[in-house]
Amino acid sequence: MNNAPIDLPHPYLLFLGDAADATFLKTGLGLRDWARDLCVAEYKCAGAAATLGLPVMHPRAAREAGAHALVLATASIGGAIRPGWIPCLVEALEAGLDIISGAHDRLSDIDSLRRVAHARGRRLIDVRTPPAGLPIASGRRRTGKRLLTVGTDCALGKKYTALALTRAFRQQGLDADFRATGQTGIMIAGSGIPIDSVVSDFVAGAAEVLSPDADPAHWDIIEGQGSLFHPSYAGVSLGLLHGSQPDILVLCHEYGRQRIVGLPDFALPPIGVAIDVTLQQARLTNPQVRCAGVSLNTSGLNAGEADAALAASAREWGLPVADPLRPGPALDSLVRACLA
Amino acid sequence: MNNAPIDLPHPYLLFLGDAADATFLKTGLGLRDWARDLCVAEYKCAGAAATLGLPVMHPRAAREAGAHALVLATASIGGAIRPGWIPCLVEALEAGLDIISGAHDRLSDIDSLRRVAHARGRRLIDVRTPPAGLPIASGRRRTGKRLLTVGTDCALGKKYTALALTRAFRQQGLDADFRATGQTGIMIAGSGIPIDSVVSDFVAGAAEVLSPDADPAHWDIIEGQGSLFHPSYAGVSLGLLHGSQPDILVLCHEYGRQRIVGLPDFALPPIGVAIDVTLQQARLTNPQVRCAGVSLNTSGLNAGEADAALAASAREWGLPVADPLRPGPALDSLVRACLA
Numbered sequence: 001m002n003n004a005p006i007d008l009p010h011p012y013l014l015f016l017g018d019a020a021d022a023t024f025l026k027t028g029l030g031l032r033d034w035a036r037d038l039c040v041a042e043y044k045c046a047g048a049a050a051t052l053g054l055p056v057m058h059p060r061a062a063r064e065a066g067a068h069a070l071v072l073a074t075a076s077i078g079g080a081i082r083p084g085w086i087p088c089l090v091e092a093l094e095a096g097l098d099i100i101s102g103a104h105d106r107l108s109d110i111d112s113l114r115r116v117a118h119a120r121g122r123r124l125i126d127v128r129t130p131p132a133g134l135p136i137a138s139g140r141r142r143t144g145k146r147l148l149t150v151g152t153d154c155a156l157g158k159k160y161t162a163l164a165l166t167r168a169f170r171q172q173g174l175d176a177d178f179r180a181t182g183q184t185g186i187m188i189a190g191s192g193i194p195i196d197s198v199v200s201d202f203v204a205g206a207a208e209v210l211s212p213d214a215d216p217a218h219w220d221i222i223e224g225q226g227s228l229f230h231p232s233y234a235g236v237s238l239g240l241l242h243g244s245q246p247d248i249l250v251l252c253h254e255y256g257r258q259r260i261v262g263l264p265d266f267a268l269p270p271i272g273v274a275i276d277v278t279l280q281q282a283r284l285t286n287p288q289v290r291c292a293g294v295s296l297n298t299s300g301l302n303a304g305e306a307d308a309a310l311a312a313s314a315r316e317w318g319l320p321v322a323d324p325l326r327p328g329p330a331l332d333s334l335v336r337a338c339l340a
Numbered sequence: 341m342n343n344a345p346i347d348l349p350h351p352y353l354l355f356l357g358d359a360a361d362a363t364f365l366k367t368g369l370g371l372r373d374w375a376r377d378l379c380v381a382e383y384k385c386a387g388a389a390a391t392l393g394l395p396v397m398h399p400r401a402a403r404e405a406g407a408h409a410l411v412l413a414t415a416s417i418g419g420a421i422r423p424g425w426i427p428c429l430v431e432a433l434e435a436g437l438d439i440i441s442g443a444h445d446r447l448s449d450i451d452s453l454r455r456v457a458h459a460r461g462r463r464l465i466d467v468r469t470p471p472a473g474l475p476i477a478s479g480r481r482r483t484g485k486r487l488l489t490v491g492t493d494c495a496l497g498k499k500y501t502a503l504a505l506t507r508a509f510r511q512q513g514l515d516a517d518f519r520a521t522g523q524t525g526i527m528i529a530g531s532g533i534p535i536d537s538v539v540s541d542f543v544a545g546a547a548e549v550l551s552p553d554a555d556p557a558h559w560d561i562i563e564g565q566g567s568l569f570h571p572s573y574a575g576v577s578l579g580l581l582h583g584s585q586p587d588i589l590v591l592c593h594e595y596g597r598q599r600i601v602g603l604p605d606f607a608l609p610p611i612g613v614a615i616d617v618t619l620q621q622a623r624l625t626n627p628q629v630r631c632a633g634v635s636l637n638t639s640g641l642n643a644g645e646a647d648a649a650l651a652a653s654a655r656e657w658g659l660p661v662a663d664p665l666r667p668g669p670a671l672d673s674l675v676r677a678c679l680a
Contacts, residue, residue: 139571139603196541200576203540231479231625235579236540242571263479266624280617284606285571 003133005210007191008125009098013062014042014073017085019050027102027184028052028073034163035188040067045088059088059095069098069125071187081105090116098123102183127183130198130206137204137243139285144214147338148246149224149295150278152268153261154233156254157324158224159185161295164324165250166221168335176219179210181240185223195225196236203236207243222246228278229269230260238281245286248338251275254297255309271317292337293320345550346471347531349438349463353402354382354413357425359390367442367524368392368413374503375528380407385428399428399435409438409465411527421445430456438463442523467523470538470546477544477583479625484554487678488586489564489635490618492608493601494573496594497664498564499525501635504664505590506561508675516559519550521580525563535565536576543576547583562586568618569609570600578621585626588678591615594637595649611657632677633660 014028022029031039032052041057044050052073059070070092072081081103089099093116101107107124108114117124147165149158162178162185169176178185180192198206211220222244226233251274260266269277275291282289296313298306306323310330314321320337322330354368362369371379372392381397384390392413399410410432412421421443429439429447433456441447447464448454457464487505489498502518502525509516518525520532538546551560562584566573591614600606609617615631622629636653638646646663650670654661660677662670 137572139606196539198540199536200538200540200543200579201536201573203575204572229624231582232477232544233541234582234621234624235543235575235577237575238578239540239575242574266479277620281574284569284574 003135003209004131005191005193006125006127006131006186008100008127008187009068009123010190011038011040011067012069012071012100012187013040013057013059013067013092013097014052014054015070015085015088015092016042016044016048016050016052017072017074017082018045018048019074020048021050022052024074025050025052027071027187030184030188031071031073035190038190040065042073043070043088045084059092059097063096067097069100072099072101072103079103081107081110086110086112089113093117093120093122096120096122098125100125100127100187102127102187104128127186128194128197130194134198134202134209135205136201137208141245141286142208142211142213143216144211144218144220145216145248146211146220146222146244146246147248147250148222148241148244149250149252150237150241151224151227151252152229152271152274153227153254153257154230155261156257157252157295157297161250161252161324162221162223163188164331165335165338168324168331169219169221172335172339174219175215175217176221179220179222181210181223181225195240196233200235200239203239204243207240211244224252228281229274231263231266241278241282242285246282246289247286249278249282249289249291250293250295250334250338251278251291252295252297255301291319292340293322293334295324295334296321298323298326344471345531345533346465346467346526348440348465348467348527349408350530351378351380351407352409352411352440353380353397353399353407353432353437354392354394355410355425355428355432356382356384356388356390356392357412357414357422358385358388359414360388361390362392364414365390365392367411367527370524370528371411371413375530378530380405382413383410383428385424399432399437403436407437409440412439412441412443419443421447421450426450426452429453433457433460433462436460436462438465440465440467440527442467442527444468467526468534468537470534474538474542474549475545476542477548481585481626482548482551482553483556484551484558484560485556485588486551486560486562486584486586487588487590488562488581488584489590489592490577490581491564491567491592492569492611492614493567493594493597494570495601496592496597497635497637498592501590501592501664502561502563503528504671505675505678508671509559509561512675514559515555515557516561519560519562521550521563521565535580536573540575540579543579544583547580551584564592568621569606569614571603571606581618581622582625586622586629587626589618589622589629589631590633590635590674590678591618591631592635592637595641631659632680633662633674635664635674636661638663638666
């Protein structure tokens with residue numbers, strides 16, 4: 001039995017499919033912006049207009065340039081693998097690349113891919129498939145320091161907050177690793193566990209495996225999933241919270257969001273309540289946990305509006321508040337609060 | 341895609357394997373005591389000494405007496421399927437019975453069983469395998485009434501509390517169904533969903549499927565799993581809590597238990613804290629939820645000690661407290677509080 005996180009072959013050739021423009025390339029944009037050193041080049045179907053601005057290479061050239069895997073980098077995380085892509089994927093296998101996918105369809109369910117991969121000794125890696133042999137959580141305290149991003153809702157910046165804080169910690173000379181729990185995060189990190197695909201009994205155990213014992217000065221910055229306040233996913237978030245045993249929580253919220261996306265009957269909690277409830281739950285496995293501040297997604301605001309919103313929110317909530325994608329004094333203050 | 345709970349063929353022939361005495365027959369005892377009408381007879385390997393006191397029948401006789409499935413009724417829920425049992429299981433398939441197992445080993449991984457089952461058109465049903473096609477929870481409120489048993493820890497009576505309350509509700513003429521979430525419970529009910537084997541993203545959705553819209557006067561009495569206070573399983577419990585949308589909680593506790601079983605570093609919460617925290621979480625999907633009282637497992641006490649413990653606990657906690665396996669005024673009082 002293997003009980004280590006998924007470990008992906010890299011660097012990557014990013015496959016853009018038949019995307020017409022970059023709005024369909026959420027995974028690719030994430031990889032380009034947060035794991036540029038893992039991205040050798042891009043490749044797409046004939047006639048596709050989208051680009052990430054990377055060098056364009058055929059799989060053979062990418063392999064010669066050092067790539068080890070082709071990544072499906074279109075927005076269809078959770079979506080389909082389109083029939084028109086298959087010839088390109090076969091080319092990649094024949095050029096000696098493994099294939100990495102976060103799509104709902106499994107690569108290994110596609111006969112032609114399975115056949116060629118088998119003949120060429122290449123791997124078809126579905127990032128949604130958790131490693132086998134995950135343990136039941138033990139609750140044992142681990143060495144090293146841990147920060148977990150948590151959210152008032154899904155899809156508001158837990159992954160990018162964790163990535164930005166990892167970058168900021170490293171810029172201060174700290175030893176910090178981003179620990180990925182979702183498909184895009186795993187591709188960016190090159191490893192991780194897709195926590196929401198783990199059988200529920202093993203979620204906290206998977207979180208324990210994801211951030212193992214480490215040097216006392218080392219930081220694991222763990223990508224949160226879901227929200228304790230989301231009626232569909234709170235159990236996932238709680239298992240991840242307990243297994244992560246965070247020393248520090250950063251609460252992620254989107255400016256102005258008042259209702260759970262897609263479930264308008266459910267209101268987001270007030271920030272103070274969200275922090276109190278999350279800390280109360282987190283104390284089960286780490287009594288010393290504290291909340292360092294709030295990561296506020298201000299992507300809908302211009303720079304001036306964002307600065308004003310961050311300052312007003314910090315006053316209202318009595319905590320450091322920053323948008324981690326907007327470097328500046330607010331982010332510096334949030335990072336200081338994490339390390340205090 | 342099927343998104344209904346598992347539905348088991350019944351009535352059953354209970355297979356006792358090579359058990360030497362009834363202490364190895366936890367599943368069988370549960371079936372005999374709580375689903376006697378589903379149990380046609382018992383059957384065991386030559387020389388096995390254990391008995392449940394049911395008529396002994398060969399699979400052919402049991403089939404003629406109306407049985408539709410042989411159930412592995414030994415204690416090895418979560419355990420192995422022993423090689424010495426295989427000839428008996430083959431006999432059952434050849435006699436026209438399906439086979440139902442809650443063991444960790446999968447029936448369909450055993451070549452000889454798979455071959456015979458295929459040839460005879462019989463089913464091999466692993467109760468640990470959840471139905472396919474479970475949905476993401478919607479959070480939509482459903483009609484009918486729901487009671488969920490929750491616990492201060494695992495393995496202290498959530499299943500038997502739910503069964504006993506279902507029996508008590510029916511004795512009052514109420515329309516009530518026991519909704520099973522674990523292997524033994526599913527065998528007793530003849531249907532259910534093994535909630536701890538569901539992929540974490542779908543746990544709350546599975547709980548929604550398990551207790552669908554019903555007549556406004558109908559009660560679903562839902563078997564709890566794990567505990568919000570258990571560092572390994574709290575996420576499972578929270579997903580089940582949110583998807584169940586209970587109107588009534590009954591908190592299950594074992595008299596004198598102070599530490600999580602197997603994890604002595606973790607103390608059980610005080611009863612008042614356990615109720616407050618559980619209600620706080622439960623309000624996300626049912627703001628009207630309330631706790632009717634405490635189910636106290638007094639199996640370690642004699643009758644006089646148990647009565648004293650129940651009375652003292654009721655005074656201390658200010659709530660109805662009963663051991664549902666000890667009928668009497670305390671249980672009547674707990675049932676009244678559920679229905680108040």
